[in-house]
Amino acid sequence: MKKTVHLNLTGHVQGVGLRYSVYNMAMRLNITGYAKNLYDGSVEIIAEGDEENINMLIDYIKNGLKWARVENVAEKWEDYQGLYHTFEIM
DSSP states (O other): OEEEEEEEEEEEOSSSSHHHHHHHHHHHTTOEEEEEEOTTSOEEEEEEEEHHHHHHHHHHHHHTOSSOEEEEEEEEEEEOOOOOSSEEEO
C-alpha cells in the first residue's frame, strides 16, 4: 500500500552528506519526495511510495548512514498524496 511520511531528523545531520545518501537510497527504492535542511539544524524528509520501501528507507536513515549521527527521527504518516514525481534534494 502506498503511503506518505513526513520525517524530521535531528542530531548531527547537516553537512555530512545525509541528503545525498537518502536521495540515492530513495531512488533505489522508487520513493518520491524530498530532503531539505532546515534552519534549526534538522533535516526534513517527505517520502511517498510503497509503505514497505519507506520503512526500508527509515531503517537506512536510523542505522545505515556512515557520517551522520541521527539522534531522533520523528515520523508523521499520512495517506498517499501523489504530489511528487521524483526525489529531490532541496
